Amino acid sequence: MLKRAEKIGKIINSSKEIHIVSHIDADGITAGTIAYQTLKRLDKQCSIEFVKDLDNENLEKLKNDNHELVWFTDLGSSISTDFQDINKIITDHHACSEDSNKPFHLNPHLFGLDGTFEISGAGVTYLVSRAIDKKNIDLSPLAIVGACGDLQDRRYRKLKGMNREILSDGESINAVKAKIDIRFFGRESRPIFKMLQFASDPIIPGLTGREQACVGFLQELGITMKDGDSWRKWTDLCKDERRLIISSIAQLLLTKGFGHKITERIIGEVYILCNEQEGTEIHDAKEFATLLNSTARYGKCEVGLKVCLGNRDKWLAKARNLLLGHRQNLVVGLQFAKEEGIIKRKHLQFFHAGNGIRDTIVGIVANMLLNSEDVSSDLPLVGFANKGNGEVKVSARGTEELVEKGLNLSQAMKKAASALDSIGGGHDIAAGATIPQGTEEEFLDLLEKEIKTQLYSSSKADVL
Ligand SMILES: [Mn+2]
Numbered sequence: 001m002l003k004r005a006e007k008i009g010k011i012i013n014s015s016k017e018i019h020i021v022s023h024i025d026a027d028g029i030t031a032g033t034i035a036y037q038t039l040k041r042l043d044k045q046c047s048i049e050f051v052k053d054l055d056n057e058n059l060e061k062l063k064n065d066n067h068e069l070v071w072f073t074d075l076g077s078s079i080s081t082d083f084q085d086i087n088k089i090i091t092d093h094h095a096c097s098e099d100s101n102k103p104f105h106l107n108p109h110l111f112g113l114d115g116t117f118e119i120s121g122a123g124v125t126y127l128v129s130r131a132i133d134k135k136n137i138d139l140s141p142l143a144i145v146g147a148c149g150d151l152q153d154r155r156y157r158k159l160k161g162m163n164r165e166i167l168s169d170g171e172s173i174n175a176v177k178a179k180i181d182i183r184f185f186g187r188e189s190r191p192i193f194k195m196l197q198f199a200s201d202p203i204i205p206g207l208t209g210r211e212q213a214c215v216g217f218l219q220e221l222g223i224t225m226k227d228g229d230s231w232r233k234w235t236d237l238c239k240d241e242r243r244l245i246i247s248s249i250a251q252l253l254l255t256k257g258f259g260h261k262i263t264e265r266i267i268g269e270v271y272i273l274c275n276e277q278e279g280t281e282i283h284d285a286k287e288f289a290t291l292l293n294s295t296a297r298y299g300k301c302e303v304g305l306k307v308c309l310g311n312r313d314k315w316l317a318k319a320r321n322l323l324l325g326h327r328q329n330l331v332v333g334l335q336f337a338k339e340e341g342i343i344k345r346k347h348l349q350f351f352h353a354g355n356g357i358r359d360t361i362v363g364i365v366a367n368m369l370l371n372s373e374d375v376s377s378d379l380p381l382v383g384f385a386n387k388g389n390g391e392v393k394v395s396a397r398g399t400e401e402l403v404e405k406g407l408n409l410s411q412a413m414k415k416a417a418s419a420l421d422s423i424g425g426g427h428d429i430a431a432g433a434t435i436p437q438g439t440e441e442e443f444l445d446l447l448e449k450e451i452k453t454q455l456y457s458s459s460k461a462d463v464l
Contacts, residue, residue, distance in 0.1 A: 001111045001162075005131040008089050008106055011069070012132060013042070019067040020048040021058075023074040023121065026149025026292035029301055030122040030142040031073035031091070033308035037139060038129040039071075050301040054079055062086055074121025074146075080105045091125040093150075108162065117154075118161025122146025126166060140170040141273050141285070142308060148271065149289035154201070157183065157268030167271070176285075177272040182234060182246060185290060187270065189281045191231030192245075193218055200371055202265050204249055205256040209334075209372045221248060233279065281320070282307065291319050294326040297360050326361070333357040333365040334372075337383065342375055347452045348396075349375070350382040350444060359385040363395035363432060370397050380407060380451060384440055392440060394424070394433040396447070403428050405455055412450035419446050 012018065018039055022032030032048050039046040051058050054075060062070060069087050072079075076090035080100035090105045093115035101110045106124050108115045119127075126143035129136040143166045144159070153159050158178070159167055170176030181187060186195035193214040196207050207214050218225055221244055225232060234242070246266060253263045271285035281287040295304035300322055306315035336356040342349050357365055366383035369375045380398040387393050394417075396409045409431035417424030417433040420443060424433025435443050 026289040030146035359393035416446035
């Protein structure tokens, strides 16, 4: 893999003008930034754009733009064998087939590694950057942010594989520090009760989604929530206070029957970006990634890019505003979906948000709802939201338990959508589709049939 990174470095060195195309999410923004910085340092003529996917329209445009070289980061594996008329290099980590093993394509899947948790798009791009110049190891923190953005630390509650090597690059120059701590979002940047209120992996029974309950919980433990006028953050607490909160949350989970495997997810490795200001979102790799994701979700990747490039004052403020707006949208969206009502069918439950929830966040809202106590987690949850162009976005979310029983939402959504000449897919636990407005009922019938088959004809279910 490192040899191929070197070869791709040589292609870059011998080009004058390079256009970067990256993915619209935190991993894509950090990957794009790494590529951009690398080229700037080489004094190359370079430009960058972010796209949702490589559809025909985008590819046609790229062809016409006639760049000397196009560098695809965090995407591109799907076109590694096509579009020979675009002179390209690809640093991606998405699944790909054997025949995409080309000298210009760097991808962990081509080297027996797993691209879902061993290295991200930013990490793969970083390997090329480092191969070009060892000095570029100062970009390693961005690769850690990218990996966190793609939740690569999730399975083992810490980074693994090649990500580990990138982490030690960052540690060797004192730019990154790994430590064991609570894994909830907002450790550094949010009042403690807010951190608990938004806890999602795992959810805290009785606390997640309930502000007042979180305040009460902390009061009962005797935790002082304010320091003068300002709210105390998790990182402001002393060791004993932190220990007390963690053990109380663990107890809550265990007494509600969540088991050890889920309970131990409260703590894990977190990654501190030592050169960033303490108490800001960008001091913690996961919070940094969340910040970038919210710039991407609202079509403002350039804001995230500027922050990654080191523009902190104005652009960090803009990014923060987008994050705040995003949170507000989620709260409003959750409220809206609850008020609209969740309708239960035999093998699924759903809500239709109409124009009440943005189609780009209906999936997150569905996920938060399914993990809240107001909604039963026995059935997969489907959320609809109008896209505003005669189409409806469908987002389906399941639980680990349902997946263990045979649920595969990716397949079910794909099948149901294709019966309506539409496109759907994703992961077994979370999937999406876009269908014509007015076909929702028909879609639900098709989807329900698929889900029923999955849950009741698999051998696992027979045993049950
Ligand atoms: Mn990625």
